[in-house]
Amino acid sequence: MASFQRYSTKQSQMWLFKMDMGVNPQTGKRKTTTRRGFKTKKEAQIAAGKLEQELLSGTSLTNSTITFNETFAQWFSNHSKTIKPSTKKSIESKFKKHILPRFGKLKINEITRPYCQQMINEIAESIKSVNDIKIQANQVFKYAVKMDIIQKNPLEYVSIPKQQRDLINEDTHENERNYWKKDEVKRFLSITKEQLSLRDHTLFHLLIYTGARKGELLALKWDDINFETGSIRLTKTLFHNEGKFIFQTSKTRESKRLISLDTKTLSLLKKWRVEQIQANLANKGSTKESKIVFTRDDGSPMRLAYLNDKLGALIKRYKLHEVTIHGLRHTHASLLFEAGASIKEVQERLGHSDIQMTMNIYTHVTDDLKEQTAEKFQRYIEL
Incomplete structure (x- = not known):
């Protein structure tokens, strides 16, 4: 059974759920998973129900304990060999400043689409090139899908919010x-x-x-x-x-x-x-x-x-x-x-x-x- 809890973010109130995943055969200890980033309790309940069905059918990959940070390290180890030093430095900077602080410590199979949308919204408030940040993070999720670490890419279908500075204002156009x-x-x-x-x-x-x-x-x-x-x-x-x-x-x-x-x-x-x-x-x-x-x-x-x-x-x-x-x-x-x-x-x-x-x-x-x-x-x- 899942338990549900409301929590606060910079932007609004969100919901999460925790679920008992059973006994880990490697450690012999019970394992729980936490999914967050849901706008309503009903959304969290639907996601929890879906996860329960996946566990019963044996199609869930949630037994994995690999974090986003570890997945990033795997992906970047290969990707960095195909790019120039300047590009490598630029990508590392984007992950260090914007992506890893928000996703790094989370288990990659517990990252939800609502959570991704919430993080993209927050990043968009501070920088203009949020689309580039999304592109870089998306490469890690796509790698995780390809390597069977996760079943679906949670960043897929996440939208880029329209930034206020993109709306033309005649009074500020000259200064920009x-x-x-x-x-x-x-x-x-x-x-x-x-x-x-x-x-x-x-x-x-x-x-x-x-x-x-x-x-x-x-x-x-x-x-x-x-x-x-x-x-x-x-x-x-x-x-x-x-x-x-x-x-x-x-x-x-x-x-x-x-x-x-x-x-x-x-x-x-x-x-x-x-x-x-x-x-x-x-x-x-x-x-x-x-x-x-x-x-x-x-x-x-x-x-x-x-x-x-x-x-x-x-x-x-x-x-x-x-x-x-x-x-x-x-x-x-x-x-x-x-x-x-x-x-x-x-x-x-x-x-x-x-x-x-x-x-x-x-x-x-x-x-x-x-x-x-x-x-x-x-x-x-x-x-």
Whole structure:
């Protein structure tokens, strides 16, 4: 027989049930199971009745004592061998911060769908990328089903709640804009030219003029730049892990790309190349050219967080519209659209594997582009 109990969560009152599972043949001790996360007592009673039927028919897998944490360890041991170090670090971080604190100690066969929904709702209150958290946790449950640890995936059919920040509010839309308009770009680059070193100014110029990711630019070698044809080859990215710098290949085939450079950007790169050689001569007494385009004074790779810190300081000091480093990539795409580039051209230049990623940026183009669209329609209709 099952016993039922009401308990409190951050969001509401929920129900759980406890059930005697009989004697464990390995230990000789009686074993109980607890299922929680039910909205009503009736839901808990229905689930308890179903479990009793499974026990009577011998189809239940609830004799397993394996926890979610143990299942995760099994899955990740295999999965981590198929992914890059940067992806491995990212997945570990998501599990450590959001998933294992909520699921880790629970026996995986006692995790219910209502409990999963409750946890997803809580996570959605604190972070925007809740769907990614669900995807990662789902891989562990799918592995458990495949390995016959559980019969059904409790995360299946769990929905992602609509977040309040996703609802467009005209008063807050401008503040949430994560890209710069043309006049804002000009002001920013004027500031970096006057206030920063040539290396840092060149880096920010490239972020805006190429739409490249910061890891791609910090992994650049001079061999990747063809001054004759005016192009730059992006095939790798810089990654920092456990105190070591790693140059790894780009994530997808589309990320490996050759893009054109304008004459202004080429001129700036040539100027920086000369200054870098002169700095090597002054610091090391060597005329040997650095292979890496952007380095620290001692020739080692730059910190990935350096550009974030520098951008944040400039925005605060000069009261600029707030954007992230990734927002500079969106800025490049937005201005390309304004300049008349097609969606396909922008997709190829940014290295998007999925055109939907490009379309998402396209839906957030600047007001200037929207005005141009209206003017184009007016000119056409009045001809």
